[in-house]
Structures are given as structure tokens and as C-alpha cells.
Amino acid sequence: TTPMPWRPADRSKVYMADLESALHYALRIEVARFSVLTGERLKALKSFVAVLAKYFPGRPFVQNFLRSVNRWLRNVSGPSVPYRALELVLTNRKEGLAPAVLSNNVTWVGCQGSKPHFRGYPCSLWTLFHLLTVQATKHRRLSTGPLEVLGAMRGYVRWFFGCRECAKHFEGMAAESMDQVSTVNEAALWLWSRHNRVNARLAGTETEDPKFPKRQWPPLDLCPPCHDMVNGRHVWDEAAVLRFLKAHFSPANIFLDFTV
Ligand code: FAD
Numbered sequence: 001t002t003p004m005p006w007r008p009a010d011r012s013k014v015y016m017a018d019l020e021s022a023l024h025y026a027l028r029i030e031v032a033r034f035s036v037l038t039g040e041r042l043k044a045l046k047s048f049v050a051v052l053a054k055y056f057p058g059r060p061f062v063q064n065f066l067r068s069v070n071r072w073l074r075n076v077s078g079p080s081v082p083y084r085a086l087e088l089v090l091t092n093r094k095e096g097l098a099p100a101v102l103s104n105n106v107t108w109v110g111c112q113g114s115k116p117h118f119r120g121y122p123c124s125l126w127t128l129f130h131l132l133t134v135q136a137t138k139h140r141r142l143s144t145g146p147l148e149v150l151g152a153m154r155g156y157v158r159w160f161f162g163c164r165e166c167a168k169h170f171e172g173m174a175a176e177s178m179d180q181v182s183t184v185n186e187a188a189l190w191l192w193s194r195h196n197r198v199n200a201r202l203a204g205t206e207t208e209d210p211k212f213p214k215r216q217w218p219p220l221d222l223c224p225p226c227h228d229m230v231n232g233r234h235v236w237d238e239a240a241v242l243r244f245l246k247a248h249f250s251p252a253n254i255f256l257d258f259t260v
Pocket residue numbers: 011110111118119120122123124125126127130157163165166167169170191192193194195196198199202207208209212213214216217218
């Protein structure tokens with residue numbers, strides 16, 4: 001196989017190519033594994049698409065696309081949806097729009113691994129959900145509650161995420177403490193702290209890309225004020241972390257490099 005071209009990425013940026021690739025992979029590959037969507041799985045899909053339609057700060061044509069998929073899903077009557085029917089909406093064939101809004105393949109930039117089996121989709125899914133939790137803090141009038149985005153993530157991971165071991169671990173963390181989240185700011189911080197737990201658990205294991213060692217995030221060089229020392233022990237300054245999350249996962253920090 002031909003090696004993938006190396007796309008230089010900056011760790012202080014978020015890349016739209018990763019986010020749009022996550023949408024493509026989630027909706028066209030992971031959801032497509034189920035030929036009929038019904039019950040809790042259909043509910044999880046609806047919640048996921050609803051938060052995307054509300055909070056994903058995409059390019060206008062992508063936002064329009066997500067809103068139209070959301071409208072379509074909200075209008076389905078009956079207890080089940082064949083994936084074939086959803087696929088027609090996802091590829092815009094009904095409206096006669098060509099070509100499809102979501103590209104037919106993935107381009108990893110910030111989530112590019114040093115080998116094809118590293119990083120990619122799981123990295124982009126984390127990035128997408130951090131972005132959504134942060135966007136929900138900025139559009140409070142749209143919010144239906146502090147667990148709106150986290151609940152959608154929990155449902156997506158539980159019912160669709162192809163890494164079943166990941167889903168089991170994430171569900172464990174969610175069941176343990178997600179219901180203690182009582183504000184949208186706490187929701188963004190909850191996801192940040194759980195992601196760091198996963199980073200700590202996976203550091204040094206074979207899933208770690210040697211070119212991207214798993215560290216606690218954000219590292220000192222990305223956010224000096226996030227780090228503190230109390231009695232010789234490292235502690236996070238959570239107010240600084242929240243400010244950093246809001247700046248890092250903001251539309252102004254999303255770059256369009258390598259999008260088509
Ligand atoms: P990732 O951990 O994927 O992070 C992506 C990017 O997010 C980083 O490059 C960084 O820019 C940013 N980031 C890092 N930490 C944080 C943070 N704390 N807050 C905000 N942003 C951050 N793999 C397993 O082997 N076992 C598991 O049990 C497992 N569980 C998972 C559960 C979920 C819900 C998901 C989405 C993934 C899970 N994975 C698991 C995959 C694993 O967490 C990584 O996504 C994968 O190994 C790729 O790692 P990465 O180096 O690209 O960085």
C-alpha cells in the first residue's frame with residue numbers, strides 16, 4: 001500500500017477535516033452496521049444528531065445538512081428506521097443535490113497517526129464531543145439541560161461505537177458520576193477529566209502511538225495557568241482549564257486546512 005501523505009498539524013489547533021471525518025465515519029460507517037435502527041439505538045441516534053444539529057459549528061453547508069438529517073429523523077413515525085432510508089438522506093439523493101455533503105472518505109490531520117492503525121476515528125470522536133460540550137456552554141438558550149451533550153455521547157458510545165471495550169469503560173465512568181454534573185460548565189470539565197483518566201490508563205500500552213505519547217492534557221506548554229503546585233503536588237486549576245477548553249474548542253480555533 002502507498003504510504004499516506006504526512007499532513008503537518010499543530011497541537012494547539014482543532015482541524016475541521018478531523019471533525020467532518022468523524023461525522024462521516026460515525027454516520028456512514030458505524031451507524032450503517034445496523035440495517036434496522038430501532039428502540040434505544042434509534043433513540044441514541046436521534047439524540048446524537050440533535051446535538052450535532054444544535055451545536056456543531058460547521059461550515060454552512062454542513063450545518064444545513066445536519067439540520068435536515070435531524071428534521072428527517074424527528075419526523076420518522078413508527079418504531080424503526082431502515083438504514084437504507086437514512087442513507088438516502090445522508091447522501092442527499094432525495095433532494096437531488098450532488099455530490100454528498102460528507103466526503104466519502106476520511107482525512108486525519110490533528111488525529112493523524114504515525115501508522116494507519118493509530119489514532120484516527122477515536123481521536124476525532126473525543127475531539128468532536130469536547131467541542132460539543134464546550135459549544136453548549138456558549139449557547140445556553142438552546143440547552144435542554146446540563147446532561148444534553150454528555151447523554152448523547154453516552155448513548156452514541158453505548159449503541160454504536162465500534163470499540164466495544166472502550167464503550168464498556170466509558171459506560172462505567174458515566175454510570176459512576178455523570179449524573180452528578182449539574183451545569184454545562186461542569187459537563188465540559190467532566191469530559192475533560194474522564195478523558196485524562198483514559199489517557200492515564202492507556203499510557204504505555206500498545207494502543208499508544210509512539211509519536212503521540214499519552215499525557216495528561218493540556219500539557220504545560222499549551223496551558224501554563226492550568227497547572228499548579230500545592231505542597232509539592234501537581235494540581236489542576238479547574239477555572240483555568242475551563243477557560244482553556246473554551247478557547248481551544250472554539251470556532252475561532254478550528255482550521256480548514258486539508259478540507260475539500
Ligand atoms: P486521544 O486520547 O484520542 O485524544 C484526541 C485529542 O484530544 C488529543 O490529541 C488532544 O488534542 C485532545 N485531548 C487529549 N486529552 C484531552 C482531555 N483530557 N480533554 C480534552 N482534550 C483532550 N482505547 C483503548 O484502548 N481502551 C479504552 O478503553 C478506550 N476507551 C475510549 C473511550 C472513548 C469514549 C473514546 C472516544 C476512545 C476510547 N479509546 C480507548 C481510544 C483512546 O482513548 C484514544 O482515542 C486512541 O488511543 C487515540 O489516542 P490519541 O493519541 O489520538 O489521543
